Amino acid sequence: xxxxxxxxxxxxxxxxxxxxxxxxxxxxxxxxxxxxxxxxxxxxxxxxxxxxxxxxxxxxxxxxxxxxxxxxxxxxxxxxxxxxxxxxxxxxxxxxxxxxxxxxxxxxxxxxxxxxxxxxxxxxxxxxxxxxxxxxxxxxxxxxxxxxxxxxxxxxxxxxxxxxxxxxxxxxxxxxxxxxxxxxxxxxxxxxxxxxxxxxxxxxxxxxxxxxxxxxxxxxxxxx
Amino acid sequence: xxxxxxxxxxxxxxxxxxxxxxxxxxxxxxxxxxxxxxxxxxxxxxxxxxxxxxxxxxxxxxxxxxxxxxxxxxxxxxxxxxxxxxxxxxxxxxxxxxxxxxxxxxxxxxxxxxxxxxxxxxxxxxxxxxxxxxxxxxxxxxxxxxxxxxxxxxxxxxxxxxxxxxxxxxxxxxxxxxxxxxxxxxxxxxxxxxxxxxxxxxxxxxxxxxxxxxxxxxxxxxxxxxxxxxxxxxxxxxxxxxxxxxxxxxxxxxxxxxxxxxxxxxxxxxxxxxxxxxxxxxxxxxxxxxxxxxxxxxxxxxxxxxxxxxxxxxxxxxxxxxxxxxxxxxxxxxxxxxxxxxxxxxxxxxxxxxxxxxxxxxxxxxxxxxxxxxxxxxxxxxxxxxxxxxxxxxxxxxxxxxxxxxxxxxxxxxxxxxxxxxxxxxxxxxxxxxxxxxxxxxxxxxxxxxxxxxxx
Numbered sequence: 105x106x107x108x109x110x111x112x113x114x115x116x117x118x119x120x121x122x123x124x125x126x127x128x129x130x131x132x133x134x135x136x137x138x139x140x141x142x143x144x145x146x147x148x149x150x151x152x153x154x155x156x157x158x159x160x161x162x163x164x165x166x167x168x169x170x171x172x173x174x175x176x177x178x179x180x181x182x183x184x185x186x187x188x189x190x191x192x193x194x195x196x197x198x199x200x201x202x203x204x205x206x207x208x209x210x211x212x213x214x215x216x217x218x219x220x221x222x223x224x225x226x227x228x229x230x231x232x233x234x235x236x237x238x239x240x241x242x243x244x245x246x247x248x249x250x251x252x253x254x255x256x257x258x259x260x261x262x263x264x265x266x267x268x269x270x271x272x273x274x275x276x277x278x279x280x281x282x283x284x285x286x287x288x289x290x291x292x293x294x295x296x297x298x299x300x301x302x303x304x305x306x307x308x309x310x311x312x313x314x315x316x317x318x319x320x321x322x323x324x325x326x327x328x
Numbered sequence: 329x330x331x332x333x334x335x336x337x338x339x340x341x342x343x344x345x346x347x348x349x350x351x352x353x354x355x356x357x358x359x360x361x362x363x364x365x366x367x368x369x370x371x372x373x374x375x376x377x378x379x380x381x382x383x384x385x386x387x388x389x390x391x392x393x394x395x396x397x398x399x400x401x402x403x404x405x406x407x408x409x410x411x412x413x414x415x416x417x418x419x420x421x422x423x424x425x426x427x428x429x430x431x432x433x434x435x436x437x438x439x440x441x442x443x444x445x446x447x448x449x450x451x452x453x454x455x456x457x458x459x460x461x462x463x464x465x466x467x468x469x470x471x472x473x474x475x476x477x478x479x480x481x482x483x484x485x486x487x488x489x490x491x492x493x494x495x496x497x498x499x500x501x502x503x504x505x506x507x508x509x510x511x512x513x514x515x516x517x518x519x520x521x522x523x524x525x526x527x528x529x530x531x532x533x534x535x536x537x538x539x540x541x542x543x544x545x546x547x548x549x550x551x552x553x554x555x556x557x558x559x560x561x562x563x564x565x566x567x568x569x570x571x572x573x574x575x576x577x578x579x580x581x582x583x584x585x586x587x588x589x590x591x592x593x594x595x596x597x598x599x600x601x602x603x604x605x606x607x608x609x610x611x612x613x614x615x616x617x618x619x620x621x622x623x624x625x626x627x628x629x630x631x632x633x634x635x636x637x638x639x640x641x642x643x644x645x646x647x648x649x650x651x652x653x654x655x656x657x658x659x660x661x662x663x664x665x666x667x668x669x670x671x672x673x674x675x676x677x678x679x680x681x682x683x684x685x686x687x688x689x690x691x692x693x694x695x696x697x698x699x700x701x702x703x704x705x706x707x708x709x710x711x712x713x714x715x716x717x718x719x720x721x722x723x724x725x726x727x728x729x730x731x732x733x734x735x736x737x738x739x740x741x742x743x744x745x746x747x748x749x750x751x752x753x754x755x756x757x758x759x760x761x762x763x764x765x766x767x768x769x770x771x772x773x774x775x776x777x778x779x780x781x782x783x784x
Contacts, residue, residue: 119586184578192636206582206616209589258651284652288624288685289617291753292692297655320592320606 105220106130108147110140110154110166111182116205120153123209124216137161141169149177151220153212156183156194164197171198178219182207191287210275210321217272232267234314235327237306239267248306258283259302266315266325275322299323339512343505350501351494358490365486366479373459373474374437380412380472381461393467400425400470410451413440413458413473424468433469434462440473456480515545519552531560571626574619581619585612621752628682628759642674642717642783645684646706653691661700664691672710676783678764686760689753690719690779698723702776713784720778731770 107124111117112135121131132147134140137158144152144166152170156163163181170179181194184205194202201215232239237248244260246253255263262283266274276295280286284294299315307313316324380403388396400416404427407414415426417433431445440460447454458473518535525533534556535549591597592605650666657664668674687706694704698721707718726734734754761768767782 115583115586184575184582204620206578206585208585284648286684286688287681288688289620290688290692292653292656292695294652294656297659298652301655320609 105150106132106148107216108140108144108149108152109133110137110144110152110158110163111135112155112158116155116182119209120212123213127213129216137163137166141166144170145173145175151177151216152179153216154179154181156181156190164193167194167197167199180212180215180219182212208320210273211277214273214275214278214322218269218274218278221269221272232264232270234267234270234325235312237267237314239264246306248310251309253305255302255305259298259305262298262302263306263325266323269325271324271326273318273322273324278322339509340505343501343508347498347501347505351498354494355490358486362483362486365482369479369482370459370476373476373478374461377459377461377472377474380474381463381470384470384472385463388465393465396465396470397425410447410454411475411477413445413447413460413471413475415471416468417470418468419466421469426471428471431471433464433471435464435469437461439476440471512545515549519545519549522556523552526556526559531556531563567626567629571623574622574626578616578619581612581615585609585616588612618752621756625752625756625759628756628763634763637677637679639675640678640680640683642676642683642715643668643708645680646687646708646717649684649687649691650706653688653695657695657704660695662695662698663703664695664706665703666706666708668708669710672708672715674708674715676715676764679760682760682763686757687717687719689757693753694719694721694723694777698776715783717781717783718778719781720773720776722773722776725772725775725777726770728772734770 105128107129109117109120109124109131111120111133114135117133117135121133124131132143132149134143137154137160140152140154140158141161152175154163154166158166161169163183167179167181178200179198180201180203181199182203182205183190183194191202191204200219203212203215230240230242232241237246239246239260241264246255246260246263262279265279265283277289279295280290299317303313303315307315314325314327316326318324384396384399384403387399391398397416400414403412404414404425407427413426413428415428415431415433416424418424421433423430427448429446429448431440438460440458442454442456442458455475455477457476459476460471460473463470463472522533522535534553537546537549537553588605588609592602592609597605646666646668650664654664691704691706694702698704702721702723704721705719707716707720709716709718758768761781765784769780769782771778771780
């Protein structure tokens, strides 16, 4: 997977680049916005990460330029400006995700992975499967093996998100945003509480555990 | 409102006092003038009496008493107008000539009152009094008098014109006073309004200047405007300072965290060192959270978010929050409930994210600061022209003396200083409430805390 990183702060760029390289991505780095647009439009990237504040050309303009050049690959905006309006502005401009500095690398990595997943053709998927855990999206029913598992609506939503991102780490922030539409950090351990309830329902009575906690990062639903 | 404050108006008081002084001095002047004029007229009357007396004396000298008697009779005929009093007696005090049937004789000046005498053939409106002079002869007494009606008429005339002028003046002055006072009041009211708004936290209000006016009120208004400019700039820069600080510190802390993450991945660390690094990372995250929260509050206070307001349903937001936090409360053996008045509509224009955060903060505060077994209630109701959102618990509550300060930034209750949390939660709540123009108050739920939010 090839990623283009457009970032003018050398330290941050190194930090990100190193991390992504370690994860097995190929990374190209440019420090100038205009170069970024040119390169993003001309070469074949799977994902573009751009800072919002850049000399010469700011991140929003980069996104708009790329989008109007019909570059439809996922774009993630990084910013030190934690403006509440900024997120909406960024998404409106055509970006797919928005991450406020400071962020942990794990967060960045998880979001990149989520953006890079090939979105299944919506009409095809009626069922999500992880090992013997099955979720029927039409009938809204969850089974593991031969047992039916009764879930509350929110638990269902949570499990659906985890299953759609199966084998990928999802961070707490991603869950808060996608499952609960919370764009802030709650002070109580909401996510853990819901995860542990879900876990007790889908993993509790079974030998093989599917829902894992990755310390310091998040959760992953997977077979191994 | 303008009516009642007219009495309180300094302009009216000033005008009325001036009027009062003016009228008093006018009355005084008139009084003096009246007195002087009466004196003059009086003197004139006396002069004319003496003249007549001199003439009659002359007749007496030349023609003796009978001549005098004849002259008095002649004059009496002409004295029918009632303006002159003539009375001649013989030595036995019996009247022999004149237009008075009987009266007391005297010598020298006396004001003879008409009711004391009987005029022969009195006119229809006899005068009240006569300025009279009495002379004694060996053959008898002579009294000559002139009517004081003139003086009386003059006095009435002056008083009449004084009263007339007075009434006109008074009405004019009063009307002018009211007009001026109202105009003054209006301008003062504008100043008052702006100052009140500033005191309430709106630093951008200014006093509109009336075109063409350069008087003292206009100067005061201009000075106040200048002062408000300064105040606004100061407040802005104060706000900016804390934002700038947070911004400045975010970058170094970000780098700190990055380095710590790298350290955390160092495989050569033993178990306890690894733990320590994790704890340090947690603390660092805590610091970053504080900055984020401060910046967020500052942005919300800046009001820029208002342009993105949309229609939101508060009931849906509350239901979602209860749904999400009920398990968290249950884990702590607390009960989280939502009650709402079904007849009411809870939609308003606002920011769903911020409102969610506001209510979440309050619910989380309740969950965290209350012990097991506490009941936390969220109530939505409608009252007259506004809605009320209440979040109450029967936990420890907030002491009355700390309640007003609790929504200040970074304020922690004395007893909560050791628990985790930054103290910014309630400031954020207040900032979001202010942005949406909600009125928020804290009360004791006896026991516990009740947070009341009034939504217009």
